[in-house]
Amino acid sequence: MDIKEQTSHIRRTSPIVANITNGVVMNFTANALLAIGASPVMFNAADEARTVATAASSLVVNIGTLDNTQLDSIALAMRAMNRSGKPVVFDPVGAGFTPYRNRACLRILTENNVDIIKGNASEILALASRHCLDLPGMNDVETRGVDAIMRTDVALEAARLIAQKLSCIVVVSGETDIITDGHRVERIEISTPIMTKVTGMGCVATAIVAAYAAVESDNFGAATAGMTAMAVAGRKAAEESSGPGTFVAKFLDNLYLL
Numbered sequence: 001m002d003i004k005e006q007t008s009h010i011r012r013t014s015p016i017v018a019n020i021t022n023g024v025v026m027n028f029t030a031n032a033l034l035a036i037g038a039s040p041v042m043f044n045a046a047d048e049a050r051t052v053a054t055a056a057s058s059l060v061v062n063i064g065t066l067d068n069t070q071l072d073s074i075a076l077a078m079r080a081m082n083r084s085g086k087p088v089v090f091d092p093v094g095a096g097f098t099p100y101r102n103r104a105c106l107r108i109l110t111e112n113n114v115d116i117i118k119g120n121a122s123e124i125l126a127l128a129s130r131h132c133l134d135l136p137g138m139n140d141v142e143t144r145g146v147d148a149i150m151r152t153d154v155a156l157e158a159a160r161l162i163a164q165k166l167s168c169i170v171v172v173s174g175e176t177d178i179i180t181d182g183h184r185v186e187r188i189e190i191s192t193p194i195m196t197k198v199t200g201m202g203c204v205a206t207a208i209v210a211a212y213a214a215v216e217s218d219n220f221g222a223a224t225a226g227m228t229a230m231a232v233a234g235r236k237a238a239e240e241s242s243g244p245g246t247f248v249a250k251f252l253d254n255l256y257l258l
Contacts, residue, residue: 001221002225003225006216006221006225007036007225007229009216010037010212010214011036014037014038015039015211015215016038016039016040016041017038017041017057017058017210017214018041018052018058018060018077019041019043019059020043020044020049020059020060020073020074021042021060021203022065022091023064023065024065025064025200025203025204028248029042029200029204029207032204032207032252035253035256036255038211040207041055041056044070046073046076049076053077053080053081053084054084056081057214057215058087058210058213059078059086059087059088060089060091060206061091062093062203062206063095063104063105063108064093064203066100066101066104071108074108075111078111078112082112087116087210088112088114088115088116089210090109090114090117091118092108092123093119093123095122095127096127097126099131102132105132106133109127109132109133115168115169117168117169117171118202118206118209119173120173120174121155121174122150122155124155124158124162124172125154125158127158127162128162133165135162137157138157138161151174151175151176152172152178153178155178156172156180159171159172160185163180164182169181169219170182173202173205177231179224190228190231190232190235192231192235192238194238195247197244198247205226205227208229208230209223209226210226212226229255233254233255233258236254237250237253237254238250
C-alpha cells in the first residue's frame with residue numbers, strides 16, 4: 001500500500017496501538033494517535049501486559065521514564081506480540097546516557113524480537129556501541145539523553161549494522177530522517193526546526209510509525225509512511241504557527257487532516 005492507502009486503512013479500521021511509554025508525553029502521544037485515526041491504549045502494569053498485547057495491533061515500547069516494573073511489563077508484552085506475529089516498535093530514549101538504560105536496551109533487544117527501532121543519531125550509535133550490542137567497528141558515543149546532537153548520516157552505518165543483526169527496520173530521526181533495513185536506505189528531507197522546541201515529538205513519531213505498522217505488513221513501508229506523515233504534518237503546522245505552543249495544536253490538526 002502507498003501512504004494514502006495506509007492512512008485510509010488506519011482510519012477505516014482504527015487499530016489499537018498499545019503503548020508502554022514515556023510519562024512525559026503520554027497525553028500528546030495519545031492525541032496524535034487519535035488524530036491519525038488509531039486507537040491508543042496506554043499501560044504499564046505487568047498484570048495486564050499479555051491481555052493488552054493480545055487485543056492490540058501493534059506495540060510501542062518507549063523507555064523515556066523507565067523503571068524495573070516497566071521493564072517486566074515490556075518483556076511480557078513483547079513476548080505476547082512476538083507469539084502472535086504483531087509488530088513491536090522500540091524507542092530507545094536516552095540510550096547511552098546511563099548504564100541502566102544501556103542494560104535495559106540490551107535486554108529489550110536480545111530477549112525478544114523488535115520489528116522497528118526509532119531513535120535519534122546519538123541513541124542509534126549508543127545501541128551499536130560496546131555498551132549495548134557491541135557491533136564491530138562502532139566506537140563509543142557520548143549522548144545528552146533525548147537530545148539529537150549530531151546529524152543523522154553519522155549514524156547511518158550503525159543503523160545498517162543494527163538492522164542486519166536484528167533483522168529489523170531502523171529509523172534515525174533528525175533534520176533528515178533515515179530509514180534502513182540494513183540494505184535499502186530511504187531519506188525524508190522535510191526539515192522543521194521548530195519540532196526540536198516541543199518535547200516528545202520523537203516519541204510521537206514512534207507511535208505514528210506503530211500506527212502504520214498496524215496496517216502495513218511491510219515494516220520498511222510502514223516506517224517510511226509514518227515518518228513521512230510526521231514530516232508533512234510538521235511542515236504544514238510550522239507554516240501556520242507562531243511558536244511551539246500553537247505548533248502543537250496545528251500539528252495535531254494537520255495529522256487529522258492528512
